[in-house]
Amino acid sequence: MAGLELLSDQGYRLDGRKATELRKFQARMGVFAQADGSAYLEQGNTKALAVVYGPHEVRGARSRIRHDRAVINCQYSMATFSTAERKRRPHGDRKSTEMSLHLKQTFEAAVMTQLYPRSQIDIYVKILQSDGGNYSVCVNAATLAVIDAGIPMRDYVCACTVGFVDETPLADLCYAEEGGGVSSLALALLPRGGQIALLQMDARLHQDHLEALIEAAMTACKGVSKVLDQVVRQHLQEASVPSAE
């Protein structure tokens, strides 16, 4: 696309951010009283809603029961109005199934499932507005929702999508950047221990750049973890103030 400079000479991106800058972050926990845990998250223009139920008895297929740990059931879906063109099939298509599987794998690494044998934890995430970095925003929203539900986790799970343009890693890609021929990599990290829960990329990248890109992703995730931490602590303070009276 002529004229679309993903990274200008002065180091500014399409939306005016610097290469390592994250988008504006806004989050709220406990948005639904009826669910065990819920959270709403906005990263720039991408908006996601995550709801957690559980741990409860395994419903549906009895064959899914694991005698030693809980089963995590994730469902990712996009609202029909979330993209520029109305989405015909919000869930059940290949991409949503793959995304649900990735979310499941990510949270199985962080949630202490061995404390709840023979039970099930449901995590439902819905994208209300999609502007790039869908997976990362889902993971961040789901982390807040799981914390809100009081399900024990080893650590936060923070995710970020990074891309490589002109020898520079760009953190927290938006939709225009994702589509503009950028090799994008999504990373989900447990920040305290520096452990990677999920790393996903399906683009072409020279192996010399991989190290730098992963480093940039980890730095961005640690930045996300600081913001999530602030949100959680603030929510905890707000929740405890009325009971202290």
Added chain:
Amino acid sequence: MSPMKLCVPGDKLCSTVDCIPGTGVYLRHGCIYSSLTGYVLKKNEGEELPVISVVRETETQLLPDVGAIVTCKVTSINPGSTPLKDRFRGTIRKEDVRATEKDKVETYKSFRPGDIVLAKVISLGDVQSNYLLTTAENELGVVVAHSEAGAQMVPISWCEMQCPQTHGKEFRKVARVQPEFLQA
């Protein structure tokens, strides 16, 4: 009340040298980390080291464990074992209804659908089956039951309950209420 320390999942609390891990925490490489969002609580329980745990304002879902006393509702009875439908499924086998005369138990004279029963978990069961419960103790059995007329019945003995309206007696395996729960 002194302000308690807030913590989030992943926060390092202390090392195993200083404290024993309690609930809401986990061990990694000889250090104790928090696994919940809440307040840190250190308690001295008479052992050498204090027990450190993380508590929340609202308790999360607990799973029944072996030896836990649970309150359950009867939803169906069949000869043999049938799962009871509730938040967690459990089964009381015929031989676990009573401690004495196990082979002479008639399920219809012990429980009816709709009864609220106090039972004990004896096993988590294997892959296919549910929690195994027992009422084979004096303190376990039917706590609340409604008669065929619909009124709540009053226990008369360990095996009978009476309806206050029709004065009809019905058979149940009644739980002996602990003295502290009886109203004067």
